[in-house]
Amino acid sequence: MLKVGDKAPAFSLQDENGDIVNLSDFEGQKVLLWFYPKASTPG
Numbered sequence: 001m002l003k004v005g006d007k008a009p010a011f012s013l014q015d016e017n018g019d020i021v022n023l024s025d026f027e028g029q030k031v032l033l034w035f036y037p038k039a040s041t042p043g
Contacts, residue, residue: 008033
């Protein structure tokens with residue numbers, strides 16, 4: 001589990017256009033990762 005201040009592991013995701021975006025695409029830039037519980041779940 002990540003803790004505040006931990007570096008995020010390398011990952012890839014699809015954006016809203018279906019294009020693959022890699023965390024490494026933002027190397028040298030500040031990136032904000034926002035995590036939230038899945039809809040309709042307690043938390």
